[in-house]
Amino acid sequence: MTLLLKQLFNFLKLLNSDTGHNQLASGLACGLILGLAPFLSLQTVLVLTLVFIFRIQLGAAFLSAFFFKFVGFLLDPVCDPIGRWVLENEGLRDIFVEMYNMPIIPFTRFNNSLVMGSLILSLLLAPILFFVFRALIIKYRIAVVEKLKQTKFWKAFAATSLYNWYTKYDQLYG
Amino acid sequence: MTDTNLKTEKKIKNKGPIRWEAIIPFIIFTAVIFFYFKLFFDLHLKNLMELIGYHSLGAEVNIAKVETSFTKASLKISGIELTNPERPSHNNLVIGEIRFSLLWDALLRAKFVVEEAAVENIGFDQKRKYPGKVKPPEPEKESAIKKEADKLKEEALEKAKTEYQDNVLGNIANLMSGGSQQGELDKLKGQIISKEKMKTFEESLKAKQKDWEERIKKLPKAAEFQAIGDNLKKVKTSGFNNLDELNQSVKEIQKNLDEANNKIKEINIAKTSLDADIKFTDEGLKEIKNQIEKDIKDLEAHFKIPKIDAKSIAVALFKRYTGPYLGKINHYKSLVNKYAPPNLLKKNKEEPEIQIQPKPREKGVVYEFGKPNSYPLFWIKKTLVTSRFVMNSMTPDSSLPLSSFHQMGNIKGEIENITSNQSLIGKPTIATLSGDFPAEEILGFKTQLTIDNTKKDSQIDLNLTVDSYPLSQKELINSEEIQLSFDKAKGSLKSQLHLLNYKNLTLKVENEFREIDYAVQAKNKDVESILKNVFSTAKTTNLIASGKGILPSVDLDIESDLGGKIQKGFEKEIQAKIDEARKKIKALVDAEIEKQKEAIEKQVKIFKDQIQSEIQKLQVQAEGQKKLAENKTEEAKKDFERKAEAEKKKAENEAKKKVESELKKSAEDLKKKLGF
Numbered sequence: 144m145t146l147l148l149k150q151l152f153n154f155l156k157l158l159n160s161d162t163g164h165n166q167l168a169s170g171l172a173c174g175l176i177l178g179l180a181p182f183l184s185l186q187t188v189l190v191l192t193l194v195f196i197f198r199i200q201l202g203a204a205f206l207s208a209f210f211f212k213f214v215g216f217l218l219d220p221v222c223d224p225i226g227r228w229v230l231e232n233e234g235l236r237d238i239f240v241e242m243y244n245m246p247i248i249p250f251t252r253f254n255n256s257l258v259m260g261s262l263i264l265s266l267l268l269a270p271i272l273f274f275v276f277r278a279l280i281i282k283y284r285i286a287v288v289e290k291l292k293q294t295k296f297w298k299a300f301a302a303t304s305l306y307n308w309y310t311k312y313d314q315l316y317g
Numbered sequence: 318m319t320d321t322n323l324k325t326e327k328k329i330k331n332k333g334p335i336r337w338e339a340i341i342p343f344i345i346f347t348a349v350i351f352f353y354f355k356l357f358f359d360l361h362l363k364n365l366m367e368l369i370g371y372h373s374l375g376a377e378v379n380i381a382k383v384e385t386s387f388t389k390a391s392l393k394i395s396g397i398e399l400t401n402p403e404r405p406s407h408n409n410l411v412i413g414e415i416r417f418s419l420l421w422d423a424l425l426r427a428k429f430v431v432e433e434a435a436v437e438n439i440g441f442d443q444k445r446k447y448p449g450k451v452k453p454p455e456p457e458k459e460s461a462i463k464k465e466a467d468k469l470k471e472e473a474l475e476k477a478k479t480e481y482q483d484n485v486l487g488n489i490a491n492l493m494s495g496g497s498q499q500g501e502l503d504k505l506k507g508q509i510i511s512k513e514k515m516k517t518f519e520e521s522l523k524a525k526q527k528d529w530e531e532r533i534k535k536l537p538k539a540a541e542f543q544a545i546g547d548n549l550k551k552v553k554t555s556g557f558n559n560l561d562e563l564n565q566s567v568k569e570i571q572k573n574l575d576e577a578n579n580k581i582k583e584i585n586i587a588k589t590s591l592d593a594d595i596k597f598t599d600e601g602l603k604e605i606k607n608q609i610e611k612d613i614k615d616l617e618a619h620f621k622i623p624k625i626d627a628k629s630i631a632v633a634l635f636k637r638y639t640g641p642y643l644g645k646i647n648h649y650k651s652l653v654n655k656y657a658p659p660n661l662l663k664k665n666k667e668e669p670e671i672q673i674q675p676k677p678r679e680k681g682v683v684y685e686f687g688k689p690n691s692y693p694l695f696w697i698k699k700t701l702v703t704s705r706f707v708m709n710s711m712t713p714d715s716s717l718p719l720s721s722f723h724q725m726g727n728i729k730g731e732i733e734n735i736t737s738n739q740s741l742i743g744k745p746t747i748a749t750l751s752g753d754f755p756a757e758e759i760l761g762f763k764t765q766l767t768i769d770n771t772k773k774d775s776q777i778d779l780n781l782t783v784d785s786y787p788l789s790q791k792e793l794i795n796s797e798e799i800q801l802s803f804d805k806a807k808g809s810l811k812s813q814l815h816l817l818n819y820k821n822l823t824l825k826v827e828n829e830f831r832e833i834d835y836a837v838q839a840k841n842k843d844v845e846s847i848l849k850n851v852f853s854t855a856k857t858t859n860l861i862a863s864g865k866g867i868l869p870s871v872d873l874d875i876e877s878d879l880g881g882k883i884q885k886g887f888e889k890e891i892q893a894k895i896d897e898a899r900k901k902i903k904a905l906v907d908a909e910i911e912k913q914k915e916a917i918e919k920q921v922k923i924f925k926d927q928i929q930s931e932i933q934k935l936q937v938q939a940e941g942q943k944k945l946a947e948n949k950t951e952e953a954k955k956d957f958e959r960k961a962e963a964e965k966k967k968a969e970n971e972a973k974k975k976v977e978s979e980l981k982k983s984a985e986d987l988k989k990k991l992g993f
Contacts, residue, residue: 223682244687244691
C-alpha cells in the first residue's frame with residue numbers, strides 16, 4: 144500500500160514537473176490495456192513486466208488501470224460482439240485452432256469473446272491514447288502549472304520556510 | 318533566494334529507459350516467493366483443503382500431509398479422514414494416499430491432464446482417534462420463515478403418516494388385545510365431515526332447483542309455439558296469381574320463422590346453462606362420495622385398524638431400515654446440488670431476494686477450438702485404486718494411524734477418463750472397483766460406474782454387488798407395543814441404478830438376508846408368540862427396494878417376503894376382528910349419512926329429469942314449428958316456381974305461334990309480290 148501511494152505521489156509530482164511526459168503517457172496507455180484485460184491473463188503479466196522493466200510511470204499505469212477497469216464495464220456490450228465476430232470468423236478458424244492448442248498462448252484466454260474484444264479494442268486505442276495523453280500533459284503543464292507558478296499566491300507560498308523545508312526533504316529523500 | 322535554490326538543487330541524472338535499480342528488489346521479491354512455496358505453501362494448502370472440506374461436507378476433514386512439486390507438477394495428499402457428521406466418533410471415509418502429477422505439456426496449454434493417479438488404502442466407517450468437529454447448522458434466513466413453516470408442516474404430516482405405517486404391527490397387537498370402540502364411535506358421530514358437506518350440497522341443490530323453476534316459467538310456453546303454428550297454417554302457400562302475392566306470403570312466413578328462431582335461441586341458452594349446472598351437481602355428488610370414503614378411512618386410522626397385507630407389513634418393517642440410507646443419499650444429493658456446476662444440473666434460477674444489486678459484468682462466450690487428439694481442459698486418464706488389509710503384526714509406511722490399516726479393505730480398481738469434455742476424447746468415464754473389507758466382514762464387493770456424456774442423452778449407470786455383509790442389532794420396529802430387530806444376520810446386496818440426463822432415475826436394490834436371529838418383544842404375549850413362530854421359520858428373507866421417477870421426487874417401493882409370512886401368521890387370528898371393526902365403522906357412517914345421501918341422490922335425479930325433460934319438450938316444440946315454417950316457405954316457393962314455369966311456357970308458345978304466323982304471312986305476301 145505504501146509503495147502504491149508513493150507511486151501515486153510520484154505520478155502527481157511528475158505531472159507537475161517539466162520532464163517525463165513520455166513516461167506518464169506510456170503509463171496511462173499501458174493502464175488502458177491492464178484495465179481492459181482480465182487480471183489473470185498472459186497479457187496482464189506481459190504489460191506488467193514491461194511496466195516494471197522499462198521506465199514507465201507505475202503510478203500512472205495503476206491509476207489508469209483502475210479507471211479503465213470501470214470503463215471496461217461500460218464497454219462490455221461493445222467488446223463482446225467484436226470478440227464474437229472475430230472468434231466466429233471462418234477465415235481465422237485455423238489460426239485459432241492452432242493457437243488454442245499451442246503452449247502458452249491459451250493463457251491469454253483469447254477464446255473468450257469478451258477478452259478477445261477487449262484486447263482488440265485496447266491494442267487499437269493504446270497507441271492513439273499515448274499521443275493524446277502526451278499532448279494533454281504538455282498542454283496541462285503550460286495552461287495550468289505555468290500559470291499557477293506565476294500567481295502571487297504561489298510566489299508567496301514558495302517563499303515560506305515550509306516550502307523550503309519540503310524542497311530540501313525532496314532533494315535528500317524524494 | 319532563487320539563486321540559492323538553484324545552487325542547492327542537485328543535478329538530476331539522465332536515467333536510461335530500463336529500471337536497472339529494480340533488479341535487487343525483484344531478486345528479493347522472487348526469493349521471498351520461492352521460500353514461501355518451499356517452506357509454507359504445502360502447509361497452507363493442507364489447511365485450506367481441510368477448511369474447504371469442513372465447510373462443504375459439514376464435518377471435520379483431516380489431512381496428514383500435503384506435498385507439492387513445481388518441477389514435477391505433482392501433488393501428494395496423505396492420510397485423508399472425512400468425519401461422519403452423524404457419528405463424529407467415526408470417519409465416513411479414510412484414504413491413505415492420493416497422488417498424481419500433471420503433464421507439463423498440457424499445463425503449458427492451460428489444460429490439466431493426469432496420465433495416472435493413485436488412490437491407496439481406502440477404508441470406511443472407522444473409529445477416529447478423537448471425535449471430529451461437526452459444523453453447526455446455518456441460521457435460517459428471515460425471508461425463508463414461511464417456506465420453512467410449510468416444510469415443517471409437510472414433515473409433520475409425513476411423520477404422522479410414517480408413524481402410522483411404522484406401527485402396523487403395534488396396531489395389530491392393539492387390536493388383538495381387544496377393547497370396544499363403540500363408546501368412542503358414538504362420540505365421533507358429530508365429526509363426520511361428509512355429513513356437513515351433504516347438508517351444504519343439499520341446500521345449494523334446493524336453491525338451484527328453485528332458480529330453475531323460476532327460469533322455466535320465463536321461457537317460451539307451448540301455447541306460444543302453437544300460436545306460431547296456427548299463424549303459419551293460415552299463410553297462403555299455393556295458387557299465387559302474381560309475384561306480390563308470393564312476396565306477401567314469404568314475408569309472413571319469415572316473420573313467424575324469426576319469432577320461432579328467437580325462442581329457440583332462448584331455450585338453447587337455458588339448455589347450456591342447465592348442462593353446466595348438472596355437471597356441477599354431478600361433481601358435487603362425486604365429491605361427497607369421496608368424502609364418505611375418506612371419513613371411513615380416517616375413522617379406521619383413528620381406531621388404528623391395521624391393514625393385514627404383505628405390502629404394508631413389509632413397508633412398516635423396512636422403513637426404519639432404509640431410512641438412514643435414504644438420508645445419506647439425500648445428504649450427498651444436496652451436496653451435489655450445492656457444488657455441481659449449474660449448467661450440469663440445469664438448476665432453476667430463483668429470483669434474488671435483494672432487489673438492488675450491481676449489474677454483474679458480462680462473462681462473454683468461451684469458444685473451444687479443439688481438434689482430434691488435443692487435450693480437454695481437465696483429464697485424468699487413469700486412476701488406480703488399491704488398498705490392502707494389514708494384519709496386526711505388520712507395520713505399513715503411511716501417515717495414517719496403525720489402527721486404521723487393520724480396518725482397511727482389500728480393494729483393487731481403476732477409474733478411467735475423468736474429464737471435462739467426454740465428447741472431445743470420445744470416451745466415457747468408467748470406474749470399476751472390487752474387493753473385500755475383512756475387518757468389517759464385507760466380502761465380494763464389486764461396483765461399476767459409467768458416466769457417459771458422449772451421446773445426446775447423458776447416462777449414468779451404477780451396478781453394485783456385495784456377496785456378504787454382516788448385520789447386527791439392526792432395529793426394524795421400535796414402538797410401544799413391539800420391539801423387533803435383526804439380532805444377527807448376514808446379507809448380500811445387488812443394486813442397479815440408471816440415471817438419464819441427470820434427472821430420470823431408475824433404481825433397484827435387492828437384499829437377501831440369511832442366518833437371521835430376530836429379537837422380538839411385544840406387550841401382548843399372543844402377538845409375541847405369533848411373531849416368534851413366524852420368525853422361527855423365516856431364517857432367510859429378502860428386501861427389494863425399487864424406485865422410478867424424476868429427481869428429486871422418487872418414491873421408493875419396498876417389498877419383502879417377510880411381509881407375506883407375517884400376514885399369514887396373523888391372518889387367522891386377527892382378520893375377523895379387523896373385519897368386525899371395519900363393519901362397525903361403516904355401519905356408523907352409513908347410519909349417519911345413508912338416508913341423507915339417498916335423499917340427495919333422489920333430489921338430484923328429480924332435478925335432472927324434471928328440468929331436463931321440460932326444456933327438451935320446449936326444444937322439440939320450437940324445432941317443430943321452425944320446420945313447419947321452413948316447409949311452408951319451400952312449398953310456397955315451389956308452387957310459385959311451378960306456376961311461373963307454366964306461364965313462361967305458355968308465353969313462349971304464344972310468341973312462337975305469333976312469329977310463325979307472321980312469317981307465314983310475310984312469305985305469302987312475298988309470293989304475291991313475285992307473282993308465284
